[in-house]
Amino acid sequence: MVSMKKMxxxxxxxxxxxxxxxxxxxxxxDDQGNVHVVAKDSLxxxxxxxxxYGEVLESSVSNANMVRGIWFDRRVAxxxxxxxxxxxxxxKPHRYVTTGPLFQQFYLAFRQRFGPDxxxxxxxxxxxxxxxxxxxxxxxxxxxxxxxNMRHFDRECFxxxxxx
Amino acid sequence: xVQSEVELTLSEVARKYPEVPRFILIKIDAAIRGVKVTDGAxxxxxxxxxxxxxxxxxxxxxxxxxRLAGAVFRDGTWVxxxxxxxxxxxxxxGQPYTIDVMDDKLMLVDGETPVEQCFFVPHxxxxxxxxxxxxxxxxxxxxxxxxxxxxxxxxxxxxxxGKLPCKYCQLETYKGARHQGGxxxxxxxxxxxxxxxxxxxxxxxxxxxxxxxxxxxxxVPYENEVNEYVKVLETLKRSFGGKAIPVRLVSSAYPExxxxxxxxxxxxxxxxxxxxWDEKVWEWVCPGKAKWFGRQYWxxxxxxxxxxxxxxNVCTQLVGGAEMAQPYGFKTxxxxxxxxxxxxxxxxxxxxxxSSTIMWVGQGSVFYKQKQKPAPLEYYVKLISGLRAIxxxxxxxxxxxxxRRCAIHPDTDLSRLDYPEVEV
Numbered sequence: 131m132v133s134m135k136k137m138x139x140x141x142x143x144x145x146x147x148x149x150x151x152x153x154x155x156x157x158x159x160d161d162q163g164n165v166h167v168v169a170k171d172s173l174x175x176x177x178x179x180x181x182x183y184g185e186v187l188e189s190s191v192s193n194a195n196m197v198r199g200i201w202f203d204r205r206v207a208x209x210x211x212x213x214x215x216x217x218x219x220x221x222k223p224h225r226y227v228t229t230g231p232l233f234q235q236f237y238l239a240f241r242q243r244f245g246p247d248x249x250x251x252x253x254x255x256x257x258x259x260x261x262x263x264x265x266x267x268x269x270x271x272x273x274x275x276x277x278x279n280m281r282h283f284d285r286e287c288f289x290x291x292x293x294x
Numbered sequence: 295x296v297q298s299e300v301e302l303t304l305s306e307v308a309r310k311y312p313e314v315p316r317f318i319l320i321k322i323d324a325a326i327r328g329v330k331v332t333d334g335a336x337x338x339x340x341x342x343x344x345x346x347x348x349x350x351x352x353x354x355x356x357x358x359x360x361r362l363a364g365a366v367f368r369d370g371t372w373v374x375x376x377x378x379x380x381x382x383x384x385x386x387x388g389q390p391y392t393i394d395v396m397d398d399k400l401m402l403v404d405g406e407t408p409v410e411q412c413f414f415v416p417h418x419x420x421x422x423x424x425x426x427x428x429x430x431x432x433x434x435x436x437x438x439x440x441x442x443x444x445x446x447x448x449x450x451x452x453x454x455x456g457k458l459p460c461k462y463c464q465l466e467t468y469k470g471a472r473h474q475g476g477x478x479x480x481x482x483x484x485x486x487x488x489x490x491x492x493x494x495x496x497x498x499x500x501x502x503x504x505x506x507x508x509x510x511x512x513x514v515p516y517e518n519e520v521n522e523y524v525k526v527l528e529t530l531k532r533s534f535g536g537k538a539i540p541v542r543l544v545s546s547a548y549p550e551x552x553x554x555x556x557x558x559x560x561x562x563x564x565x566x567x568x569x570x571w572d573e574k575v576w577e578w579v580c581p582g583k584a585k586w587f588g589r590q591y592w593x594x595x596x597x598x599x600x601x602x603x604x605x606x607n608v609c610t611q612l613v614g615g616a617e618m619a620q621p622y623g624f625k626t627x628x629x630x631x632x633x634x635x636x637x638x639x640x641x642x643x644x645x646x647x648x649s650s651t652i653m654w655v656g657q658g659s660v661f662y663k664q665k666q667k668p669a670p671l672e673y674y675v676k677l678i679s680g681l682r683a684i685x686x687x688x689x690x691x692x693x694x695x696x697x698r699r700c701a702i703h704p705d706t707d708l709s710r711l712d713y714p715e716v717e718v
Contacts, residue, residue: 161711189693189713197710200369201315225368228698229415229440229498230342237497250497252370 136179137258143210143217147175152212156183158195159204166191172236173208180224181208181256184236188251196254199223206256209264216264224257301387301670304404311675317371318704320410322674324402325374325652325702328390331362335393338400339363344414346421346432363417363437365393365400372439372701373402373412374652382464383657387668415440418498420491427480431488434481439701441500443492445485447522448476451507453582460569460580461660462616462653465507476522482529489533501699502530504561505544510586519545520552527559538562542609542694547583547595553602563694564599567611568592571637578622579613597644605645606691606718611703612637614677615653615669619661627673635680642688649695649703650677678705685709691716 139147146152154173158166168190173183185193199206200223208219227233233253240250263269274281281287304323308316331339339345339362346361365373375391377384392403393412401408421432436444453459477485492499504526509519523543530541542563543556553564569583570576577584583592599608617623617630624630638648655661655668682705685692693699693716697707 189716191714194711194714197369201317226370228370229366230413234497241496 137261139175139179139219139258139261140217140263142215143219143261143263144175146210146212146215146217147173147181149212152210154183154211155209156192157207157209158192158199159206160191160195161198166195168192170208172240173210176255179258181219181221181258182232182236182253183256184240184253185226185251186240186249193251196223196226200226205259208256214265218262218264219258220260220262221256221258223254225255227253227255302672304671307671307675310672311679314675314679315369315708317367317369317410318678318707319671319675320367320402321371321374321707322652322678322704323671324391325654326387326668326671326674327375328377328384328386329373329375329402330390330392331376332392332394334395335400336360336362338395339414342414343416346417348422348430348432361417361432363415364439365412365414366440367402367410367412371697371707374702377654377656382654383662385655385662385665385668387670418492419495420488423491425484425487427484429481429484431484431491434485434488435492438503439698441498441698442700443489443499443502445489445502445504445526447504447506447526449507450475450509451582452509452511452586454507456582456585458582458585459660460582460613461619461664462569462579462613462655463660464654464656464658464662477525482525485526486529486532489530493533500540501694502539502541503544503700504541508546508582508586510546514549514552515587515591516546516548517552520548520555523556523561524559527556527561531560540694547592549595550598550602553595553599557602562603563607563609564603565609565611565695566592566595566599567613568596568637568641569611569613570617571612572617572624572633575617575619575623575633579616579619596641596646600645604718606647606716607694608646609692609695610641610646610648612648612650612677613653614650614674616661618669618673619664619666627670627676630669631673631676631680634677635684638681638684642684642690645690647685647690647692647695648681649692649700650674650681650705651702652704674704678708681705682708682712686712686715689715689717691718 154170155167156170170183173181176182187193198204205220205222210217236253237250240248304319308319344363347358350357350359362376394401394403396408400412402410402412418437423431438444451465454465504523510516512518539560540562541560542565543561544565547566570579573589576589596608596610612634617633641648653668655666692706692709695706697710
């Protein structure tokens, strides 16, 4: 039996996840390890700290990979980006909702956004177990602190002031 | 089946077959052991709008009938085995599971051990409403798994009347309380109103299933039966404004000309079930089908239907475990599975997909009277794995009969992984 672990997300990541204009992608893998990456505009944060998105296509590669994930305990990754900042969030598919209040909520939101011929197969819930800021300046600062030997010598930081 | 065969537990099967998802193993095990619902869980079902209660008068007495809409696991897999909670007597294996509330979560429990979280499904919004002439709408259409609207075309079977029922069939048990003969004009109007009302619920339905008992009479085989299906299909067309709709028929085997009538009336998918592949066992298990009009007729009907409904839109079904009923059935799991997969492979080569169901040895059936033993969990694991592999190899779809549009076929549950590869 699997229980959903709760993990606190940084405040900025929370804001991005709740921003419908932020760019959000989902990465999954198939049984051969092939990676599949797609945009998921509907991805959002639920009150319990898990992620959720609406799956439009029941027969998609992403959906098959998510099913594989919940069946065989495989991880997925989400990237959320806004204004040059980004967070990578990893976790496991926890639940696929095809009926009931949460499904209805997503279904009606899709209908409102995409019109009367829009459809929704289900809502995936992802239990988060890892979050990492991917903003380049943050990652660069970390690398230079941990790996100062990796820098090129012609960079500004190595330049010696020339005697006048 | 033969009593001395070693039967593995859920844990043992899970260790032996790690490639089969645990959710599906639990579903099968729950189906063959049964599931009871505790009072606490039943209260949770009420709070989830998953219990439909109605006042019934029967034999001069008044009582409340409670209908539980059903439950799903976290992955959307339907929880089988709840049939006993609806008063249906079924021969089971060992002790049933229970659904209980533990740590505020709804759980499937084995003894005192929580096995997996589950969620009740709300009953449809049209339940409790009546047609203009006062017929309760849930008497005309029932939700099965969450996405499927089930309509009984009629509740009668000539095989039963001729004392030649399929031996696993329980139809006779329900017949007295239900409908006999074809639908009248007034009843068809009731169906029209009910389906039209059901369609008002957003995001609820993706499939309709029509079914009935067998009626082989008419100028050509089963013409009388087809006539009744056509009436209901034409009624459904009105509810959909004449547009094409996904309606599947779980029915008898029809000649191609009758299949064309059904397709023109709006049927999109067709399921003439063979039930058992082995010829000799089939004649014993399905004597009505053998009499009207024999195994080769039923097979050829399924193959011809691919030309009418399209590749992947025709499905035959095996009643998993019926071919192991004694004294004429297979003696070992491997012999039984090999025979069934031989049939599935034959059908797949012709564009017909094969699903399997878990045989319930239910009250009213011949097998129940014979006290036939249900097949063990490992048998189903071997059968469903083989059926999925055949379907995958032939890139055949089964979406009209899957985990949310029928939900009693563990092999089609497995095919959720293969939808991206399906060819039509």
